[in-house]
Amino acid sequence: AQKITQTQPGMFVQEKEAVTLDCTYDTSDQSYGLFWYKQPSSGEMIFLIYQGSYDEQNATEGRYSLNFQKARKSANLVISASQLGDSAMYFCAMKGWTDKLIFGTGTRLQVFP
């Protein structure tokens, strides 16, 4: 069985600072993928970043990077230079050998001026 754990229900960060959102996972699959999605108050789910289990480099997409530590089974999202528009719920998700995504419970990020 696969499991995603997000232990931070809420996080606060000041504008222009960096923030790390935690995600740990558990799976018995040898090949898997890890995702982060953003859900603003408007409700849509926005794909941010993806990391494959065999990727040697940490994934980066603009201000987003995924800090992948395979031995620790963690896939933390780092947002650099936070902006007010980054305030949202953030979901970590994973897939194993199938295409089914398993989601964590989410972290609500609030960026303040």
Added chain:
Amino acid sequence: DAGVIQSPRHEVTEMGQEVTLRCKPISGHDYLFWYRQTMMRGLELLIYFNNNVPIDDSGMPEDRFSAKMPNASFSTLKIQPSEPRDSAVYFCASKRGGRDEQFFGPGTRLTVL
């Protein structure tokens, strides 16, 4: 490029009525997913299709739920009869074969009174 399109965006119905949610995936994407988001259960996969064929429907709650994909550009999720506990946001997502990233539609907020 157009993203995933869902209709209606909001649906309010009474218990016992039939509800049909619609989804148009991104052109060229051959996988389509239906997810449900509730406060109690979070985000969970209901069913997904590959090349219009259902691959995994283990998340479909019960026989009241059915999903079809008659062609590559259209899918429906039907609930008959609807119950108050079906109230949720229903997301459709799609992806291209060979890629892992899933792109979500804006969701349909369903309220069953």
